[in-house]
Amino acid sequence: MKAYLIDGVGKSRVGVIAVPEPDAGELLIRxxxxxxxxxxxxxxxxxxxxxxxxxxxxxFSGIVEKTGPGVKHFHKGDRVSADPNIFCDNCPECKANNHNFCTDFNAAGVTLNGAMAAYMLIPEKCAFPIGDISFTHAALIEPLACVVHGQNLLAPKLANRTLIIGAGPIGLMHLQVSKMNGAAFVAVSDVKTGRLDVAKSLGADEVIPAPEVSDYVRRHGGFDIVIDSTGVPSVVQSALAYVKSAGTLLVFGVCPNDSAITVNPYEIFKRELTIMGSFALRKTFGQAIRLVEGGRIALDPLIGRRAALDEMPGLMADFAAGRTHMKTVVYPNGLE
Ligand SMILES: [Zn+2]
Ligand SMILES: [Zn+2]
Structure with a gap:
């Protein structure tokens, strides 16, 4: 089967690998x-x-092609999506319901082969039926489930004022969930003004070009909640100044794993600031499915390029260089 492979740092290609065979409890997904x-x-x-x-x-989303021995709840032909995180359910973190910190953790597309291929394997325990949700929308359930996890951790107070930094697909999901999660006012900032237009159309109360945020905060005061969805360390560092006293900065975007920022501990102390992290998702896939099923989240404005698998090497180079707009979706078995 055709697959997109990353061979090493900065090296990728489309190649041919064997279709995997589902083991006990596993589903082969087309x-x-x-x-x-x-x-x-x-x-x-x-x-x-x-x-x-x-x-x-x-x-990802797809169709069950084959079931391994012992699979109970899925059959060939079922339309599914899945939580890509495969937890051991046996380590102290899993036993404490902190599954995303599982010490014997695997994830499809991260530590195991994932969905940039015609077929993939996923344990039955990770899979969810998607009903009538389109395959394209269903591929956005996983990032939405991560956003839901972050919002569950924030547990925002009614009538809060929130600033979302970064108006990519994740920031625009946070915008929509923040609004239904009790925010009285949601501002969105980004360096790309085109993205701010989308934020406005999705209900942002204010959109602020990135260079103007500190001036905006000086004039209007800080925010109860600031969500970084850029993953840019320098942005995370400056974001702390946009948080009101007793407020929370949610570090949601993925910064490079060896990055560092400078924070003033006196400021955290004196202003009673909370710096909160949110990693992946924790049993929030079902919540995300219900939001999509209920039509509560606009997903179409979050979708950018619709591409074939063969385009991936070029697309990855563009994406890694920040040259893509919104969520690129790939169709490994041809356009839907
Ligand atoms: Zn575990
Ligand atoms: Zn992701």
């Missing part, structure tokens, strides 16, 4: 749609965990 994510770019740039060669792709 991949219909795969979303390209910042994490894939980090893997491409060597800024993430996992080993090469790897077939990336952890945001």
């Amino acid at each position: 991949v219909m749609v795969t979303g390209l994510c910042g994490t894939d770019a980090h893997i491409f740039k060597g800024e993430y965990f996992g080993e090469y060669p790897i077939v990336p792709g952890h945001e």
Whole structure:
């Protein structure tokens, strides 16, 4: 079968590998749609965990092609998406319901071959039926489930004022979830003004070009909640100044794993600031499916290029260099 492989730092290609065989409890999925994510770019740039060669792709939807021995709840032909994170359910973190810190953790598209291929394997315990949700929308359930996890951690207070930095697909999901999660006012900032137009159309109360944020905060005061969805360390560092006293900075975007920022501990102390992280998702896939099923999240404005698998090497180079607009979706078995 055809697969997109990352062979090493900055090296990728489309090649042919064997169709995997489902083991006990596993599903073989015919991949219909795969979303390209910042994490894939980090893997491409060597800024993430996992080993090469790897077939990336952890945001996907598809059809069950074959079931391994012992599979109970799925059958050939079922339309599915899946939580790509495969937890051991046996380590102290899993036993404490902190599955995303599993010490014996694997993830499709990160440590195991993922969805940038015609077929992939996923354990039955990770798979979810998607009902009538389109395959393209279903490929965006995983990032939405990560956003839901972050929002669950934030547990925002009613009538808060939120600033979202970065108006890519993740920032625009946070915008929509923040609004239904009790925010009285949501501002969005980005360096790309085209993205701010999309934010405005999705209900942002204010859009602020990135260079003007500190001036805006000086004039209007800080925010109860600031969400970084850029993953740019210098942006995270400056974001702390936009948080109101007793407020929270959510570090959501994935910064390079060896990056560093400078914070003033006196400021954290004196202003009672909270710096909160949010990693992947934790049993929030079902919540994300219900939001999409219920039509509560506009996903079409978040989708950019619709591409074939063969285009991936060029697309990855463009994406890693920040030259793509919104979520690129790939169709490993042809356009839907
Ligand atoms: Zn992702
Ligand atoms: Zn575990």
